[in-house]
Amino acid sequence: IYASDNPKLLSGKNVLITAGGTIEDIDPVRYISNRSTGKMGYALADVAVKQGANVTLISANCHLQVPENINFIKVKTSDELKNSILTKLPKNDVLIMAAAVSDFKPVHVAKQKIKKSDDSNELVLHLQKTDDILKLVADQKKANQVIIGFAAETNDVKRNAKLKLEKKHLDFIVLNDVSNQKIGFGSDDNQVTIMNKNGILKQTGIESKEKIAKTIINVIKQQLD
Ligand code: CTP
Numbered sequence: 001i002y003a004s005d006n007p008k009l010l011s012g013k014n015v016l017i018t019a020g021g022t023i024e025d026i027d028p029v030r031y032i033s034n035r036s037t038g039k040m041g042y043a044l045a046d047v048a049v050k051q052g053a054n055v056t057l058i059s060a061n062c063h064l065q066v067p068e069n070i071n072f073i074k075v076k077t078s079d080e081l082k083n084s085i086l087t088k089l090p091k092n093d094v095l096i097m098a099a100a101v102s103d104f105k106p107v108h109v110a111k112q113k114i115k116k117s118d119d120s121n122e123l124v125l126h127l128q129k130t131d132d133i134l135k136l137v138a139d140q141k142k143a144n145q146v147i148i149g150f151a152a153e154t155n156d157v158k159r160n161a162k163l164k165l166e167k168k169h170l171d172f173i174v175l176n177d178v179s180n181q182k183i184g185f186g187s188d189d190n191q192v193t194i195m196n197k198n199g200i201l202k203q204t205g206i207e208s209k210e211k212i213a214k215t216i217i218n219v220i221k222q223q224l225d
């Protein structure tokens with residue numbers, strides 16, 4: 001028996017991945033959400049399981065084929081996503097937070113459909129901030145856990161990503177420049193910059209989300225060593 005030249009990168013590791021965009025109800029027929037389709041998170045789950053990880057994928061409003069041999073959890077709201085992560089995190093070595101979490105939710109969800117009024121041309125929705133899940137996670141993080149966040153930015157992209165990395169106490173941040181229409185939301189391709197507190201670790205070209213996922217998993221592997 002020979003040792004493999006190419007052992008699986010994440011054998012025996014427990015990896016928690018979030019994907020998709022959360023939904024916050026306004027009333028029985030309307031909601032607030034975002035353009036995330038979950039492709040990046042699903043690609044990460046696919047690569048991680050093929051690299052031997054025990055993968056839990058928490059999926060918010062995705063309409064994609066679920067990768068085989070993973071633990072699959074479906075959620076809707078940012079609160080459901082938060083609770084699911086906080087339950088699962090203690091048993092995981094890695095959290096990859098690819099989900100696009102709604103930053104605001106209605107203060108009250110109307111039980112009945114909100115009707116138009118003849119008296120006004122405006123509707124004011126009263127929104128409140130959702131919990132910042134990565135900030136909550138930072139407080140519970142164990143020394144050997146690796147936490148990866150994503151940053152969707154349109155301007156001052158590297159500076160904003162660095163600020164997020166520091167504010168959320170992340171090990172890595174994967175920066176997406178969403179001002180480029182050809183990549184990012186819904187696209188099969190992406191282009192990312194992976195940063196840690198010391199600066200830029202990796203800058204990819206425009207590549208398939210599968211290839212980007214492999215690059216991200218490689219960076220995680222090195223951190224776990
Ligand atoms: N995130 C989170 N909880 C939230 C909002 C975002 O955990 N309530 C996570 C996202 O999953 C992502 C990272 O934080 O991994 C950065 O998300 P992003 O939307 O880019 O940043 P925000 O901190 O929400 O700041 P803003 O949207 O104002 O740029």
Ligand code: CA
Pocket residue numbers: 101102103
């Ligand atoms: Ca946000």
